[in-house]
Amino acid sequence: MLEENLNAQAIIERISAAYGVTSQKALAEALDVPANNISTWLQRDSIPYKAIVKCVLDTEVSLNWLVKGEFANAKSLAAEELHGKSLYEEILSTGGRPVLRRILEAYGFQMQKELGDLLDISSGTISTWVRREFFPGDVVVACALDTGVSLRWLATGKGDMFDGAAVSSSPCPSALAVTKFRLESGELKAAGEWMLDASLAPSSTVGLIFVQGLNAAWLVDTTTQKMSNGRWLISIDEVFDIFDVVRLPGGKVRLTNTAADFECNVSDIVPSGLVTLTLEKHV
Known part of the structure; x- marks a missing residue:
């Protein structure tokens, strides 16, 4: 899944920049995780997808910038009422069938099998998401990067499917x-x-x-x-x-x-x- 291909050191640095913190302790507090989790992520060179989802939705930085470092660290959505822990709880409360339905809609699929074939995930695993009301955060992040849909909409069902941020200027005048x-x-x-x-x-x-x-x-x-x-x-x-x-x-x-x-x-x-x-x- 997504976690296996991430550069944990680089992403943690960008998450710290997004929150405006300089220490592992402060970053752990911002992500609402135990303080020793950050050092564990660095040692394993693996960062949980939930931390990525929380940071993007909490600070509104670009998902592509946070994961790949490819785009400017710019906020793309207007601030909403939910932040921090309340936003994180909102994300986890929309697991199961609702988030699966939005993932299928983002890809334009009608059946779970189509999603499973695309991501090489078994139908049994997808059915488990529904049965246990599980939030498949790694799939949510991958889907947002793959389709360009709004991560906030994909994770919470709120806002527009597409951010609709128009390009104000183009580096190419033609x-x-x-x-x-x-x-x-x-x-x-x-x-x-x-x-x-x-x-x-x-x-x-x-x-x-x-x-x-x-x-x-x-x-x-x-x-x-x-x-x-x-x-x-x-x-x-x-x-x-x-x-x-x-x-x-x-x-x-x-x-x-x-x-x-x-x-x-x-x-x-x-x-x-x-x-x-x-x-x-x-x-």
Whole structure:
């Protein structure tokens, strides 16, 4: 799980900075743990996920910065009423089925098996979370990093699913803001904006959208509707997916992606846009 790959020394230093403390004793008090826990984490080079969750939600620092040190230490959410111990208790009180439901929603899954297959977790383990009302903090942190959803929403069910923090300025003056959607179970769900380098955009940027899937993402020109060979965002019975399209004689087409390969009539599908750029994860 997540704990196995963390640099405990670096993360503890960032947690200390987030709380504004300089000693292990003060840090232990901030995290509400015994004083000798900090030295034990350092010796084992392993830090509990609960400490990470508590720090992020208590101090509102960036989760990516805290875990990976990649982003600026900036608060992204407005202060809320719950802090410290009361916030920690609130997190633990939302375990079991509610937090599992939010994890599934973040990934766009309908079944527990899909989550288990993705994270290599047995169905029995996931069922135990529900039965014991357990809070799977390591999975919550991994899900937040993987999907970009709000950690506060994922852990407590409060606030927005996505923080909605817009980029106020861009280091690249030619960057374009493109409307972003998440492709979840055949539905397109609004997910803020995606910044695109203008050099990668087609000649006309009108109608461009960015569609994010589980292991790939696509820049789609929704103004192109006339079906031709290529990669398309297609609706079949009001269910969206990305397909590679080959026109065939007799008003037919062949549709192919990683999950399907079939022929049908052009009249059976609704083209919703031509894919102009594909981004894929290789993990």
